[in-house]
Amino acid sequence: xxxxxxxxxxxxxxxxxxxxxxxxxxxxxxxxxxxxxxxxxxxxxxxxxxxxxxxxxxxxxxxxxxxxxxxxxxxxxxxxxxxxxxxxxxxxxxxxxxxxxxxxxxxxxxxxxxxxxxxxxxxxxxxxxxxxxxxxxxxxxxxxxxxxxxxxxxxxxxxxxxxxxxxxxxxxxxxxxxxxxxxxxxxxxxxxxxxxxxxxxxxxxxxxxxxxxxxxxxxxxxxxxxxxxxxxxxxxxxxxxxxxxxxxxxxxxxxxxxxxxxxxxxxxxxxxxxxxxxxxxxxxxxxxxxxxxxxxxxxxxxxxxxxxxxxxxxxxxxxxxxxxxxxxxxxxxxxxxxxxxxxxxxxxxxxxxxxxxxxxxxxxxxxxxxxxxxxxxxxxxxxxxxxxxxxxxxxxxxxxxxxxxxxxxxxxxxxxxxxxxxxxxxxxxxxxxxxxxxxxxxxxxxxxxxxxxxxxxxxxxxxxxxxxxxxxxxxxxxxxxxxxxxxxxxxxxxxxxxxxxxxxxxxxxxxxxxxxxxxxxxxxxxxxxxxxxxxxxxxxxxxxxx
RNA sequence: GGCCCGUUGGUCAAGCGGCUAAGACGACGCCCUUUCACGGCGUAAUCAUGGGUUCGAUUCCCGUACGGGUCACCA
Numbered sequence: 001x002x003x004x005x006x007x008x009x010x011x012x013x014x015x016x017x018x019x020x021x022x023x024x025x026x027x028x029x030x031x032x033x034x035x036x037x038x039x040x041x042x043x044x045x046x047x048x049x050x051x052x053x054x055x056x057x058x059x060x061x062x063x064x065x066x067x068x069x070x071x072x073x074x075x076x077x078x079x080x081x082x083x084x085x086x087x088x089x090x091x092x093x094x095x096x097x098x099x100x101x102x103x104x105x106x107x108x109x110x111x112x113x114x115x116x117x118x119x120x121x122x123x124x125x126x127x128x129x130x131x132x133x134x135x136x137x138x139x140x141x142x143x144x145x146x147x148x149x150x151x152x153x154x155x156x157x158x159x160x161x162x163x164x165x166x167x168x169x170x171x172x173x174x175x176x177x178x179x180x181x182x183x184x185x186x187x188x189x190x191x192x193x194x195x196x197x198x199x200x201x202x203x204x205x206x207x208x209x210x211x212x213x214x215x216x217x218x219x220x221x222x223x224x225x226x227x228x229x230x231x232x233x234x235x236x237x238x239x240x241x242x243x244x245x246x247x248x249x250x251x252x253x254x255x256x257x258x259x260x261x262x263x264x265x266x267x268x269x270x271x272x273x274x275x276x277x278x279x280x281x282x283x284x285x286x287x288x289x290x291x292x293x294x295x296x297x298x299x300x301x302x303x304x305x306x307x308x309x310x311x312x313x314x315x316x317x318x319x320x321x322x323x324x325x326x327x328x329x330x331x332x333x334x335x336x337x338x339x340x341x342x343x344x345x346x347x348x349x350x351x352x353x354x355x356x357x358x359x360x361x362x363x364x365x366x367x368x369x370x371x372x373x374x375x376x377x378x379x380x381x382x383x384x385x386x387x388x389x390x391x392x393x394x395x396x397x398x399x400x401x402x403x404x405x406x407x408x409x410x411x412x413x414x415x416x417x418x419x420x421x422x423x424x425x426x427x428x429x430x431x432x433x434x435x436x437x438x439x440x441x442x443x444x445x446x447x448x449x450x451x452x453x454x455x456x457x458x459x460x461x462x463x464x465x466x467x468x469x470x471x472x473x474x475x476x477x478x479x480x481x482x483x484x485x486x487x488x489x490x491x492x493x494x495x496x497x498x499x500x501x502x503x504x505x506x507x508x509x510x511x512x513x514x515x516x517x518x519x520x521x522x523x524x525x526x527x528x529x530x531x532x533x534x535x536x537x538x539x540x541x542x543x544x545x546x
Numbered sequence: 547g548g549c550c551c552g553u554u555g556g557u558c559a560a561g562c563g564g565c566u567a568a569g570a571c572g573a574c575g576c577c578c579u580u581u582c583a584c585g586g587c588g589u590a591a592u593c594a595u596g597g598g599u600u601c602g603a604u605u606c607c608c609g610u611a612c613g614g615g616u617c618a619c620c621a
Contacts, residue, residue: 041621042621044621075621079621159547159548160547161547161548189619198548209551214549215548215549222618226619231618231620232621256550259550280614290614291614321570325560328558329560329568332569351552352614354558355557360572370584414585415583417583418583477580478580488580489580490579503580505581507580509580512582521583522581523581523583524581
């Protein structure tokens with residue numbers, strides 16, 4: 001076979017060489033140990049947790065004085081969605097992940113571009129042609145149906161699936177056959193001619209998992225699709241080589257195709273990057289675990305968290321605690337330190353798929369929000385409400401003082417409250433402050449209902465004085481409690497229930513339900529002062545029965 | 547089915563040949579407390595399994611089971 005003739009026949013317009021690209025994209029001039037990595041999503045419009053998960057490479061790059069860039073893997077035109085690139089960039093920025101180079105909203109930046117794969121066609125074809133010249137690639141004219149039939153045969157014969165051995169029918173065809181098909185205009189793909197032997201095991205050092213042993217690839221996989229665009233495998237190898245990526249961080253599902261990537265790097269004589277295969281995020285489905293699915297699991301989408309209003313920093317903190325097992329401890333020891341001061345390491349990453357724990361996320365978010373200032377919470381809630389709860393946003397702006405006060409209750413001090421971990425939860429939690437959304441949801445405590453109810457309410461209303469200090473106010477509550485036959489100390493009531501109508505718990509809970517609609521609420525005195533005297537009195541009066 | 551990865555308490559996990567096997571979330575109990583929270587103190591674990599190697603295995607090796615992933619002109 002005349003490889004030169006074949007190469008020219010297939011790629012007449014390609015005149016450059018790999019050497020040209022080596023010169024165009026020289027090794028990066030970076031400090032020793034600098035990590036160059038990237039995220040390379042396909043523009044499907046769906047930005048998910050996995051993208052953010054792997055964006056942890058940003059930490060690695062920036063900790064080492066390296067480069068973190070954005071590449072768009074748009075080799076599959078069918079799945080491309082308008083605005084998807086902007087969505088990725090916005091989402092990453094939202095979480096504080098910034099790119100040094102690569103695709104931007106209005107183009108791209110950096111000396112190793114283009115960063116959109118569809119625009120790198122010539123580069124891929126140049127490499128492909130070089131492979132052709134070495135007899136390591138060949139055109140294949142099989143149709144989809146041919147391949148499907150082959151797959152069935154293999155299944156029936158219990159043989160391994162794939163294009164290899166006797167199934168690789170175009171592997172050694174003479175030039176005439178190829179010319180004939182070309183003449184007919186048959187579509188073709190370019191396949192890699194694998195000399196691999198499945199009996200050979202190749203060691204690969206994984207940055208997270210340590211030494212891996214993978215079976216040598218023996219299938220003639222596709223390099224270039226019929227439209228001349230490369231498959232992921234080929235694009236990944238060419239791009240990460242020429243963009244001088246040092247670390248490839250990706251999901252463990254790529255472990256299965258690692259052999260062909262390694263094979264490509266090795267046959268091209270290029271240095272392999274450090275592969276870092278992250279564990280898959282799982283979820284409980286019935287009684288078994290399974291991979292988080294784009295179709296079934298809304299919580300996989302990053303938009304789920306922005307809609308729920310989980311503060312971005314909280315999501316980021318959660319991800320860090322899942323990603324690096326020693327982060328949580330560090331964060332507890334340094335609660336006020338910027339999470340970016342933590343030194344992230346690949347070795348501390350988990351290798352087994354972990355369940356995504358929404359409860360833990362909520363806990364982290366509550367803890368985080370409890371430490372923030374009232375202004376921060378007010379602004380965060382308002383910003384969220386402007387897009388996800390416009391009615392609330394309007395009310396917040398109309399009654400700014402009320403909302404600012406509401407958000408400040410229980411905040412500050414040694415033991416701040418942890419009432420909500422998201423803006424949506426905050427909206428619900430705070431609803432009772434606003435007369436427009438106030439409603440009684442909890443029942444009146446049994447021991448304080450009936451004729452006792454009005455007696456307590458009236459007695460409280462009578463002595464209520466907004467000029468009192470909290471101590472004075474509570475002393476009055478105690479007096480009232482006693483005068484109505486309730487035990488001031490809950491313990492005493494517990495011991496001798498027959499001596500009292502109930503305890504102070506019943507009295508305060510009644511007042512609590514009257515003022516907040518719930519038995520569950522922060523300090524009553526503080527709340528009353530946020531509501532103001534008129535509104536507090538109104539609610540107390542409204543709660544009288546009859 | 548082939549191949550690959552994984553397996554410590556309900557969940558996330560530390561552990562890297564010798565420990566009463568950390569810690570966090572959740573659950574439960576108790577304490578503190580006017581309530582609600584917060585906080586404090588506790589409770590719950592035969593490290594999937596069989597066999598090696600070793601004076602000694604949760605830690606190393608092999609098998610098995612189970613779970614997950616992947617076998618496209620998708621990434």
